[in-house]
Amino acid sequence: MLAALSLLLLGLMVALSFGISHALRGKTRLQQHSDAMAYSMATVQARSLNYFAVSNRAIAASFVAMNSLHAYMAAASVTSSMLSQGKDNFEAIGIIEIVLCLPCPWTGSACKHCKDAAEAFKIAKKFDKKRKEYDNEIKNVDPRFDNAVQALDVMIDTIHRSQWSVFKDTVTLLQNGSANGLGKLKDINAKEASSLNSAVGALNASEFTCVIDGMVCVGSGKPGNSPRPARARVMTEVANATRPEWPATRGKGVLEYLHPQFMKDLMNGIQGSGVSFVTGHDGTAKTTQNASTGEVEAGPSSDNQGKVTGADEHGRLTSQWRHGLWTGRYEASIFSDNSGNKHSPKSAHTGKHTKFEGVYAKDLLACAVGGNCFMKFRSDPDPSHDFGQPHVYSYVTMKMRTGDVKKAPWELNSKSEVKFTHGDQGTGKISMAPDEGAALSNALVYYHRLGDWQEQPNMFNPFWRAKLHPFTSSQAAAVLTAAGNTDAAQVAASATDLPL
Template identity: 25%
Template sequence: MQPARLLRHGGRGQALVLFSLTLLLLTLMVLMTLGFGMRAKERVEIQMAADAAAYSQAVSVARTFNAIAVMNRAQIAHMVAMAGTQSLISYSGQHYAVAKENGCAIPDAAFSAADDAAGTQARALQGAAGDLFQAELALYGTLLSKHLAGQQLADEIVQATSSDLRALPGGAAKSMMEVSGGSGGVSSYDDLMTQERTGTVPDTAGAVLPTGGNQGRATLNATMGSLGWTWVHNRPGGSAGFGTGGANGGGYGFTHYADVSSMDPSTYDTISGRNSWAHDHGAARTFTCPVNGQPVTGTGEGSWVMSDERQTKQDQHVYSAHPAPGQGTEGADRVDERHTMGTCNVCPGIWPYSVGFNVGLLQGGNPGRNDYGQPKLYAVVSRDYAGPARRAQPDPWNIYFQFNFAGISTDFDNSSPLGRIQPTGREDVQRNQVALSAGLAYYHRPRPVADGGGWREPPNFLNPFWRATLASAEGTTDDSPAGSLSAAGFTEHAAALRQLDAAGFRGGSSTGARY
């Protein structure tokens, strides 16, 4: 009977071993399932966070562009009003000159007071327009420095999703290049105006130009008198004639030319080295003298008009009864100090300096391959499985413990490369989970379907029709997701992406992303 008892006892031992192994296997399967499930969940989470960050960046850009567009429209309204005021100054100035030369003794003091009031109105309008321009610069500077630079906005978005997610500063390169051409800030107002005066506005590949729309010298030549050009008219009679004043505060000599083609711009001592001209064709004016009620007809041959510059002492309008430019007084003011366009930089031009869209991006052979210059913004988001946040709250199925040998602590973490905690940086695929997403700030003012649909106009900063959307990270000429990953430090991830592209895998680009 004894052998039977031993046999039954041995069976119970085998069952316990089998039960233990089964329980261990079941636990392992559960933990593996949880591990795979959590990795899948984290993969979805990080991609959603990257999408949210990219879209938020695109929204911030679109809203900034819309605000700039609204302020540009307000600027133009101010400039139109100022142009009207200046037109009245010129119109009344010519009638005043004709009256003075043809027996209508309009009191100088009365005209000077009206002229001064009109100039004050023009200065107020231009001051308000200038304030709008500086507000645009401040708003654009905030977009660059507080939202896009260093992926600051993206980092706030992803950390709100999960504390162990980060949008690292190195991932901002693509967004900054698309918006500002890579510049992390905006030059001061004075520096920008100096660039305009000297024709040294730097070229940029970005969508935004702080001093206009990259239209060559269009802003420089937008109006007569802009940026150091002078006005003269070509009536041959009286003191009128082609000519220019000096930009160095002296030498106000004027030269008469028989026709426009004979004018040599290289001889003009102005800020820009150029001149512009205007004339009234010697047209006769007929009106009623406000002093005696008698009709007055004449041409005002002794009067002439030229523009002024902030950098020179030259009068805007001189009449036969007054001394040469830069001398004498008009009312209580020196004629060269009555600056009817205010302390402007482009006097007496009315071109509104404003933050503009880079129209150069709409030109070239195939602008559609570059989204017509509309900025695409990348968000590069990562999760460091061996980082401090992860180690502070490790997953229970990841083994983590310390060995103490001779007073030296050696960490082991199953979630990090080879189980070792080392300052390996971001280059390890095993250690870092990475997601990249792209948002697009795009302009769309739709044309009615009845008219054929599509765009009504190309991207611009004159109408507030900027929107935001998610977009493929590939497909345009300057897209390089792998390059952005490398710039952020994720070199192994970038290499894996290039290998996939070389093997024929395609994302948003049918021709390959040219990594």
């Protein structure tokens, strides 16, 4: 009797060992699958954030291209203003010659100034005639200039629509864990595993949504959206700060970019003798708050929301001819916004410059079809929130027992149970294999610039990465609660000093 009992116990222990080993192997596969799913979803999210960074750069470059476009148009327009100043200079020189002519005929030497005065006024008319020629050329370019501005504005909206498309696809992936081919992980790692828990998927989508300033964020303790003007200022500052030499400072000077034939005509070609020369020529183009040459020429502003894009060109033209010398200031400017703006000199202008919407002109959720918006990182100063860097969670389950004794004879029967009666002690039951296992994983999408650089997370540099990350007790409890595993959630919540 004792020998038979010993053999029974030995057999049960062997069956239990097989059951536990099988369950451990299954649990290991399940955890590996959960880790792979969390890491893969985090990698996709990191790539999405890197796409936002690169496309935000493209949007900033489009604003800079608008600045360059306005700079070229201002450079073209300033030719009219320079010729107009040449006319003014020779009219002033003509008056000087008239004054010198007044003693004639009493002073014979003064009479030659009368002829010079008449010739100076003729030269002034030549400057004016040449100005009109350039005005017509500039007017012909004006409509094409507006079309180019509009094309760049449309390009910004097109880039932002692509950001929305990436955002929506990423949210779908984070919610179900199987989109875009990610479902193949299940076939590779654990075919019997469940899909990503839908409530946990909703947590993932919320984490991702809260990364973007302007989105509806329902995360506990997360900072609210910054005001729309503040978001506009960020892109405006980035765009203005990244202007190359040409739109920012015009590079090496006026003689380098105005046509040599124009400069030859201006300096002595029209007037014949003497010389007209340019001094103090300067110009710049930028995105500003108002259509003001003062704002274009000024430094950074704390309240520049980028409502206008424009350029300015100015300097002095000094003319020396015969016995006269005169100098005067010339200036040209051009601005575009959404309601029409100015173009100086007016003689070189046609139509309205209404093709620029402004930077971040609408709220983000209304900006899918227009408004020149971009995806901005929602900064969070709280280290317990990882400074706003998002987490990606995985929670999956899998049956640990097969329920088929032909495949797993150690389970003994379909329920993998052994029942026994022990005299007055009553009946008992032994489970030969665990019924179901669960696995949860946590990945962090984090910002890390290469080398020794230290900078805050942002969406202008593509340095977002992904890694598996330990749980805090509160994170684990939140995931388990969302998954409906309240018993495990209570255990996790109590492990306050133990990283999971």
